[in-house]
Amino acid sequence: MPLPPAPTKRAALLTKDALDTPVRPLAKPASKQPAATKPAPNNWGIDRTTHEPQPEPAAARIEKRRPSPVKTLAVHSAASAPAAAGKTRKPKPGGPKKLFVLDTNVLMHDPMCLFRFEEHDIFLPMIVLEELDGHKKGMTEVARNARQTSRTLDALAGAQGADIAQGLALSTTGYSEARGHLLFQTKPLAYDLPLSLPQGKADNQILGVVAALRKEHMPREVVLVSKDINMRVKARALGLLTDDYQNDKTLEDGDLLYAGSLALPTDFWTRQSKTLESWQQGSQTFYRITGPIVPSLMINQFVFFEAPGEPPLYARVTEIRAKTAVLKTLKDYTHLKNAVWGVTTRNREQNFAMNLLMDPEVDFVTLAGNAGTGKTLMALASGLTQVLDDRRYTEIIMTRATVSVGEDIGFLPGTEEEKMGPWMGALDDNLEVLGKNDSGSGEWGRAATNELIRSRIKVKSMNFMRGRTFLNKYVIIDEAQNLTPKQMKTLITRAGPGTKIVCMGNLAQIDTPYLTEGSSGLTFAVDRFKGWPHGGHITLARGERSRLADFASEVL
Numbered sequence: 221m222p223l224p225p226a227p228t229k230r231a232a233l234l235t236k237d238a239l240d241t242p243v244r245p246l247a248k249p250a251s252k253q254p255a256a257t258k259p260a261p262n263n264w265g266i267d268r269t270t271h272e273p274q275p276e277p278a279a280a281r282i283e284k285r286r287p288s289p290v291k292t293l294a295v296h297s298a299a300s301a302p303a304a305a306g307k308t309r310k311p312k313p314g315g316p317k318k319l320f321v322l323d324t325n326v327l328m329h330d331p332m333c334l335f336r337f338e339e340h341d342i343f344l345p346m347i348v349l350e351e352l353d354g355h356k357k358g359m360t361e362v363a364r365n366a367r368q369t370s371r372t373l374d375a376l377a378g379a380q381g382a383d384i385a386q387g388l389a390l391s392t393t394g395y396s397e398a399r400g401h402l403l404f405q406t407k408p409l410a411y412d413l414p415l416s417l418p419q420g421k422a423d424n425q426i427l428g429v430v431a432a433l434r435k436e437h438m439p440r441e442v443v444l445v446s447k448d449i450n451m452r453v454k455a456r457a458l459g460l461l462t463d464d465y466q467n468d469k470t471l472e473d474g475d476l477l478y479a480g481s482l483a484l485p486t487d488f489w490t491r492q493s494k495t496l497e498s499w500q501q502g503s504q505t506f507y508r509i510t511g512p513i514v515p516s517l518m519i520n521q522f523v524f525f526e527a528p529g530e531p532p533l534y535a536r537v538t539e540i541r542a543k544t545a546v547l548k549t550l551k552d553y554t555h556l557k558n559a560v561w562g563v564t565t566r567n568r569e570q571n572f573a574m575n576l577l578m579d580p581e582v583d584f585v586t587l588a589g590n591a592g593t594g595k596t597l598m599a600l601a602s603g604l605t606q607v608l609d610d611r612r613y614t615e616i617i618m619t620r621a622t623v624s625v626g627e628d629i630g631f632l633p634g635t636e637e638e639k640m641g642p643w644m645g646a647l648d649d650n651l652e653v654l655g656k657n658d659s660g661s662g663e664w665g666r667a668a669t670n671e672l673i674r675s676r677i678k679v680k681s682m683n684f685m686r687g688r689t690f691l692n693k694y695v696i697i698d699e700a701q702n703l704t705p706k707q708m709k710t711l712i713t714r715a716g717p718g719t720k721i722v723c724m725g726n727l728a729q730i731d732t733p734y735l736t737e738g739s740s741g742l743t744f745a746v747d748r749f750k751g752w753p754h755g756g757h758i759t760l761a762r763g764e765r766s767r768l769a770d771f772a773s774e775v776l
Contacts, residue, residue, distance in 0.1 A: 323446035331368035335405025469738035701725035708741030
């Protein structure tokens with residue numbers, strides 16, 4: 221149907237009576253408000269109050285003859301208004317952003333700490349930059365971290381649109397989780413410290429900066445972050461907020477460390493009696509279980525069932541699908557016929573560990589436990605068997621963190637292996653134990669065996685590991701509790717095809733400064749690799765070295 225012709229007269233030429241026609245009758249005639257302030261009719265000529273059709277103005281009747289873009293816009297606005305009003309806004313974080321003042325030791329401990337404070341701001345005093353400059357020389361880990369921190373600060377300051385006076389956005393270098401700003405000390409700050417604190421000491425200057433910032437930014441929280449315990453104590457004595465740098469800690473409590481084994485409840489067989497499936501493959505038996513225990517299991521986790529009057533069960537989780545898990549029974553290395561290089565396991569946890577060490581499908585094994593639990597002996601025995609008997613690996617590479625218990629005795633002479641000799645006393649002691657097991661070959665036979673063993677064991681220093689690739693090697697990392705997470709990553713990533721890495725350590729014997737049970741590289745590796753199909757962990761519980769060593773571990 222064709223549109224009617226356009227009107228010949230403009231709306232402005234209508235009579236005064238037509239223009240003064242009311243839109244709708246007034247609901248309250250006593251009201252003295254002008255008609256212009258009344259609610260406008262909706263686009264369909266329906267009163268929103270009475271829902272009855274109202275007489276249209278003459279101007280509206282004329283404009284109805286052709287589509288009006290103004291009306292279309294009005295309809296769109298009216299429809300979108302409720303949607304805009306009902307849109308949920310992102311909640312803002314509660315309270316103002318905190319201002320964290322970082323000590324120099326935090327930056328030298330973790331160069332990426334600038335990006336770990338989420339939406340909060342970071343302040344660096346000028347004395348911190350001076351201390352960073354003083355520690356950048358050398359090849360130590362501290363010097364490398366100081367140089368990395370300086371490069372990070374330079375990248376932030378050189379970003380496009382960066383303004384040091386207003387603060388540098390921490391997200392400009394690609395770390396979107398860091399939503400705060402980095403502030404530098406660009407002017408002298410007035411502060412008053414007790415006369416007993418020397419003004420020339422760097423720690424006291426940082427405390428003064430924190431005190432001045434607290435007064436300047438009231439009521440905003442200003443928090444000093446430091447790894448120095450004495451500095452935190454002084455800050456609290458001055459009434460300043462302070463905290464340790466917690467981001468590097470994998471766990472808050474060493475007791476929460478993944479143990480690698482789980483005891484099944486006493487009613488396990490009763491609950492599984494109706495849904496249990498079992499089958500045999502070779503010498504191993506497999507069980508498919510269901511129930512509430514399945515969500516708490518992990519791949520390569522050991523489970524055991526021990527109850528008086530019932531046969532025990534020792535198995536390993538090999539598969540988890542939805543609400544079911546598959547358990548595989550273990551090889552019994554406590555029996556003499558399954559001895560590994562003449563060594564038999566003496567307790568449940570040692571048997572679990574030996575199953576991991578002898579499994580070619582497990583590429584990464586971590587062993588934790590007190591002194592005398594057999595970590596090094598089992599790792600060496602399984603390594604020698606798989607290198608010399610099974611020919612699964614070409615050689616054993618052994619290394620450890622060279623952190624002394626007491627004072628350093630100075631430089632050691634000789635080659636790399638000769639320098640590592642004093643640190644590898646545990647290797648010699650365990651090789652002596654393993655050599656005594658071969659009693660039927662005589663003196664000459666034992667000597668030849670020892671020479672063969674020595675030729676297949678290489679002692680390497682950690683300082684020369686970067687850039688290397690180990691192919692078909694059996695790598696033992698002893699005293700791994702003294703490694704930082706970064707050093708642990710460096711060593712594990714050296715593994716090439718066919719290589720197995722065994723990390724051993726005692727979290728109660730950490731000798732590296734600034735490392736705790738929660739921030740140790742061994743804790744870091746155990747927590748990150750749990751549940752990986754080609755990795756396993758077990759915590760050895762009972763000492764087997766001697767009754768004297770076992771008693772000393774408990775009471776000292």
